[in-house]
Amino acid sequence: MTDMNIQWYPGHMPRAVRRLREQLSLVDVVIELLDARIPYSSKNPAIDELARAKRRIVVLNKADLADADVTALWLRYYEERGFKAAAAVSAAPPKAGGLNAIQALAAELMREKLEAQRARGRLFTPIRAMIAGVPNVGKSTLINSYMGRAVARTGDKPGVTRANQWVRIREGFELLDTPGLLWPRFEDPSVGVRLACTGAVSDEVFDRLTLSIELIKMLTLIRPQCFSIRYGDAVSADAPPADILSRIGEARGFKLKGGAVDAERAAITLLDEFRGGKLGRISLETPVG
Secondary structure, three states: OOOOOOOOOOOHHHHHHHHHHHHHHHOOEEEEEEEOOOOOOOOOHHHHHHOOOOEEEEEEEOHHHOOHHHHHHHHHHHHHOOOOOEEEOEOOOOOOEOHHHHHHHHHHHHHHHHHHHHHOOOOOOOEEEEEEEOOOOOHHHHHHHHHOOOOOOOOOOOOOOOOOEEEEEEOOEEEEEOOOOOOOOOOOHHHHHHHHHHOOOOHHHOOHHHHHHHHHHHHHHHOOOHHHHHHOOOOOOOOOHHHHHHHHHHHHOOEOOOOOEOHHHHHHHHHHHHHOOOOOOOOOOOOOO
């Protein structure tokens, strides 16, 4: 259990939830994007409630940053729990891939309805899908990769998308981009920590030094060799977390006046490099049960 208690529910999110609820009647399919590194923590329970009557696709985005074997386990996990349409994709260029699987899954979910409409003489009906998920999970990036150009605003921090936006991806397939949604309170503190580690929570609401120590604790259990591979043999996972952070700072030459290690700069670097996949393909969660 972590000692950190990260909570973040900015003022625009209740309005975004209301807007999402209002527009559900306009869509055929809800595509929920999860972060492939933390599929459990990035799954918003509010979306389960809001979209329970809709056809649904679960997409594990940022799969290029996650352990491929663990991602395969997560896909099986969600399929066994009633999500008959699930896919793993990488929305961000230059490693974008798997995007066509989303449209194929949507078409399969809609097949019977579309066939019935054609039988009644309605020959063309576009599939309209809503993309929902936590902040910074890559909804707008996915749309831009589909289009091959920037049509949705993106950023490397949460909260960039504030309004819903319709985009015609291609003939017969339209997507509604929505703001990132969190829920009012994380009952399990470790959920907030993992969301913060992957960038779904604003860096302004927690202490990055403390968060980096929490990340080090997880990485020493999951992928202990990542420190020496990235920062050199002097950075061993056998050391206490604070010492590992200090050695990362030494390896990078981060010094304060007087020669002390700049632990804050080391913490920022560690978080940035984990989020960017520079420590390797690492999943922070494995399915249980």
